Amino acid sequence: MTxxxxxxxxEYGYWGEELIGPLHHFDERGYDVVFATPKGRRPHALPPSLEPDSIDPPLGRSVVSVEVAKAARDLDxxxxxxxxxDLSTWVPERPYTSDADYLRQLERYNQAAGQQLDERIAEYDAMIIVGGSGPIVDLANNGRIHDIILAFLRAGKPIGAECYGVTCLAFARDWEDRKSIIWGKHVTGHCKEYDYKDGTGFLTTxxxxxxxxxxxxxxxxxATGPDxxxxxxxxxxxxxIVDYPFVTGRSTADSFTTGAKMVxxxxxxxxxxxW
Incomplete structure (x- = not known):
């Protein structure tokens, strides 16, 4: 079965290779890849991720090969x-406690974020969150994204994340105990040495x-805690790093391996x- x-x-920019890497392996296996964004707007690659001559400041060299740049540009x-x-149609925002009729609204939200979301994701075998600087803006602290991650976790389905997309896993947590879902897990993600001192930018601005x-x-x-x-x-x-159900990739160079391990x-x- 496919x-x-x-x-x-x-919607604020993904890193080209961090989509191309997993997509290469998914396409090779004939997977049905369904793209989604927070509000249904078309995503675009960050311009530096399409330029082989663009130098990555922390590494002091280009991190984009000619071949990957072409593949990413062709896709973009x-x-x-x-x-x-449009993931905003999948689950409503959690109501504020100050909202009128808060209890009824909360009941409706819990139904949508629970059973209804479980039914919606039943057709999927896995999810992956593509990295880049954009996730800082509209994915990392997006409650709807967290709810979707939690639904995949409840279903025991693999959840991949790359680079700054891994932040979503750290922040996704049950509202009651508020403990990160990666507590006790082994993960990787953008290390401090790879962070820019200047130049973190986003599309549309x-x-x-x-x-x-x-x-x-x-x-x-x-977020991973002492264990x-x-x-x-x-x-x-x-x-x-694979620590089921999580598959995490540190940065750009890890994208193809992330896809291979998802497969x-x-x-x-x-x-x-x-590990």
Whole structure:
């Protein structure tokens, strides 16, 4: 049976290779890849991720090969990403406690974020959150994204995340105990050494945030707790961690391996890798 993967992208820019890497392996296996964004707007690749001559400041070299740049540009200019699912229609926002008729609204929200969302994601075999700077804006602290992650977790289905997309896993948590879903888990994600000191930018705006607004490594170290662990693997070319149901990739160079490990999880029952 054909596997179906929900692929979540930011509307403020994804990193080209971080989509191309997993997509290469999914397409190779004939998976049904369904693209989705927070509000249904078409996603686009961040311009530096399409330029082989663009130098990554922390690494002091280009991180975009000619081949990957072409593949990412071809995809970005194609019609394949034209009509992503609108995830805002999947589940309502959680009501404020100050809202009128709060209790009834909360009951409706819990129904939508629970049983109804479980039924909606039943057709999918896995989900993956593509990285880049964009997720900082519209994915990391997006309650709807968290609810969808929690639904996949309840169903015991694989959840992949790359780079700053891994932040979504750290922040996704049950409203009652508020403990991160990666507590006690092993993960990787953008390490401190890879963070820009300046130049963190987003599509649809010319705002230069400077450095990222939060160091993801620190968040992941705290979110995994004393029995889990963050693996930065700085100095190693690839950092991909599988601690089922999570498959996490550190950054751009880890994208193809992230996709390969997602396939191994789905087809060969891989439960642990990289630690």
């Amino acid at each position: 596997k179906k993967v929900l692929t979540v992208l930011s 200019e194609s019609s394949r990403l034209d009509n992503p699912l 010319d705002f230069n945030m400077g450095p990222p607004p939060y160091p993801l490594e620190y968040i992941l170290r705290d 889990g662990r963050y693996h930065g693997n700085f100095g190693k070319e690839v950092s991909v 191994e999880v789905l087809e060969h029952g891989l439960r642990r890798y990289g």
